[in-house]
Amino acid sequence: MSDRMSASSMPVGEANSELECFPYGVKHGDEGVCLMVKMGPYRILLDCGLTDISVLQSGLEQPKSHGLLVATNLPVDLVLCSHAHPDHAKGLLSLHRAFPQLPIYASEATTRLLPLNWLDEDGKIPQFCQALPWRSPVEFQDGLTAELYPAGHLPGAAAILLTYTTGRRTYTVFYTGDFFLSNSRLVEGLPLEELRGLEPDVLIIEGTYGTARHPHRRNQENQLAERINRAIASSYSVLLPTSTLGLGQEILMLLRSHHNFTGRNLDIWVDGSVAQGCDAYLELLPHFPTAVQNFAKHQSLFWDEKVRPRVRRLPLEQRGIVGQSPCIAIADNVTDLSQYCQPNTGPWLVLLPENPGHPNEFQPSLFTPHSSPLVEVETYLLAQHSDGPGTTQLIHNLRPKHVIFVHGAPTYLADLASLEELRNRYHLHSPAVGTLVDLPIGDVFVQPAAPETNYEGELNELGTVVTITLPDAITADPRWRNFADTGLVEARWQGEDLVLRGLSPRELMNQNGDRLAWTDLSCCATCKFQRGQRCWNPESPLFGFKVTPDGYCPAYERQDE
Numbered sequence: 001m002s003d004r005m006s007a008s009s010m011p012v013g014e015a016n017s018e019l020e021c022f023p024y025g026v027k028h029g030d031e032g033v034c035l036m037v038k039m040g041p042y043r044i045l046l047d048c049g050l051t052d053i054s055v056l057q058s059g060l061e062q063p064k065s066h067g068l069l070v071a072t073n074l075p076v077d078l079v080l081c082s083h084a085h086p087d088h089a090k091g092l093l094s095l096h097r098a099f100p101q102l103p104i105y106a107s108e109a110t111t112r113l114l115p116l117n118w119l120d121e122d123g124k125i126p127q128f129c130q131a132l133p134w135r136s137p138v139e140f141q142d143g144l145t146a147e148l149y150p151a152g153h154l155p156g157a158a159a160i161l162l163t164y165t166t167g168r169r170t171y172t173v174f175y176t177g178d179f180f181l182s183n184s185r186l187v188e189g190l191p192l193e194e195l196r197g198l199e200p201d202v203l204i205i206e207g208t209y210g211t212a213r214h215p216h217r218r219n220q221e222n223q224l225a226e227r228i229n230r231a232i233a234s235s236y237s238v239l240l241p242t243s244t245l246g247l248g249q250e251i252l253m254l255l256r257s258h259h260n261f262t263g264r265n266l267d268i269w270v271d272g273s274v275a276q277g278c279d280a281y282l283e284l285l286p287h288f289p290t291a292v293q294n295f296a297k298h299q300s301l302f303w304d305e306k307v308r309p310r311v312r313r314l315p316l317e318q319r320g321i322v323g324q325s326p327c328i329a330i331a332d333n334v335t336d337l338s339q340y341c342q343p344n345t346g347p348w349l350v351l352l353p354e355n356p357g358h359p360n361e362f363q364p365s366l367f368t369p370h371s372s373p374l375v376e377v378e379t380y381l382l383a384q385h386s387d388g389p390g391t392t393q394l395i396h397n398l399r400p401k402h403v404i405f406v407h408g409a410p411t412y413l414a415d416l417a418s419l420e421e422l423r424n425r426y427h428l429h430s431p432a433v434g435t436l437v438d439l440p441i442g443d444v445f446v447q448p449a450a451p452e453t454n455y456e457g458e459l460n461e462l463g464t465v466v467t468i469t470l471p472d473a474i475t476a477d478p479r480w481r482n483f484a485d486t487g488l489v490e491a492r493w494q495g496e497d498l499v500l501r502g503l504s505p506r507e508l509m510n511q512n513g514d515r516l517a518w519t520d521l522s523c524c525a526t527c528k529f530q531r532g533q534r535c536w537n538p539e540s541p542l543f544g545f546k547v548t549p550d551g552y553c554p555a556y557e558r559q560d561e
Contacts, residue, residue: 040143
């Protein structure tokens with residue numbers, strides 16, 4: 001791997017080897033995924049999750065006499081979109097407008113879901129993306145073909161096999177996009193059996209969850225359903241902010257088919273672009289698994305006011321009154337949530353999906369001081385991507401020569417690149433944006449040094465106390481903030497190893513199933529201004545900040561019994 005030139009200075013026609021990868025975006029921050037792969041003379045753009053596509057236009061524009069700029073050639077030969085999520089597709093419309101003659105391809109379901117990325121656009125979005133079939137190689141240029149395989153994760157999501165054949169040999173690149181090996185409610189998992197032993201020259205794979213290990217998908221669903229069930233039984237309403245596509249629809253299907261809710265006299269309200277995503281899904285029934293199609297023959301997938309629990313659209317004028325009796329609401333994750341949690345409603349439980357690689361920060365801007373006085377905020381895991389064991393399983397089954405990790409926090413990708421089981425078998429790369437990756441085939445390759453992920457400390461026994469001392473370098477990792485949030489850890493044995501885990505404020509408050517341990521203390525856990533692990537007293541120096549249950553400030557006032 002070499003850091004030879006920046007995105008703005010990269011010559012689009014120059015090559016040092018038959019295979020290269022240049023990342024314009026790798027989903028390390030707010031930007032999405034956008035990768036240029038060069039195979040021989042051809043340049044293929046994989047996804048375009050960029051908000052600003054000027055980096056793709058750099059060096060391709062010349063001034064005209066009237067002062068406007070016009071594209072004189074194309075940045076790539078073709079574009080392949082893996083799926084319709086914004087972090088992979090939001091830049092495609094701008095790219096099409098800048099280069100109308102540039103061919104853009106995706107699966108048929110993806111072409112029909114793409115317009116949901118531009119709901120704020122005036123007028124009808126043109127049908128600029130061409131549909132490709134599943135499991136059928138399509139030749140775009142002489143010797144260059146692409147073949148799509150279902151990737152799980154989202155309806156229409158595709159893993160892409162690129163093949164370039166010259167007179168001397170054949171080169172292959174396999175791009176997973178976002179993938180999921182497990183079956184979910186509306187999407188079957190990536191068909192691993194079909195791809196076993198593929199042996200591509202290059203595998204470009206997402207590493208969203210790093211090396212983390214997750215419970216089985218059904219266990220995750222049951223945990224979420226149980227938490228919602230307990231909240232409803234305690235007369236809480238539940239608010240679930242989600243993205244337009246994917247998670248919201250999965251949760252709806254879970255609630256409609258889970259034994260805790262089937263036949264229950266309960267209203268489920270769906271608002272905003274999530275409701276529009278449901279409408280788009282209803283147009284794609286032939287693309288869903290057989291079990292889902294059979295379900296749809298007997299009742300609607302989403303909108304149903306007869307079969308309990310009832311699923312309804314939430315009219316705008318009812319946002320402020322929904323929740324006067326226990327219900328479930330699914331809304332956009334960018335909406336001001338105080339529109340729902342009004343003072344005359346609630347109490348509310350707000351469930352936020354876990355964001356891997358980033359602190360699970362609760363944003364005070366989601367609510368206003370005029371929100372319902374009873375709002376609790378928690379997180380849940382309902383994975384849409386494969387975990388660490390799933391990622392390594394796919395790599396070992398494909399047996400590539402080079403592996404490029406993208407789509408994940410840098411620390412998570414470094415964890416994957418440090419695994420001995422991978423370093424001993426494959427050439428590993430985890431490039432930053434603007435770093436050109438050479439992918440030599442057949443050359444002697446020296447694996448670069450693994451990122452430092454281990455920390456050496458000291459252990460001291462002093463009577464009945466054991467002290468573990470670690471270097472302060474460990475605090476530079478962004479995960480430290482979550483780990484050390486309360487200053488308390490839990491230790492347990494795992495074979496011969498001792499595993500330490502940080503305790504969250506929510507776990508402390510819910511110990512033994514209640515908050516009785518704090519009722520006799522003047523602390524944040526019993527303060528009337530503490531909601532959702534945050535201080536809501538404008539007179540307090542802690543206003544808007546996350547507080548620990550045993551915290552205290554001069555503005556403390558005890559909750560009414």
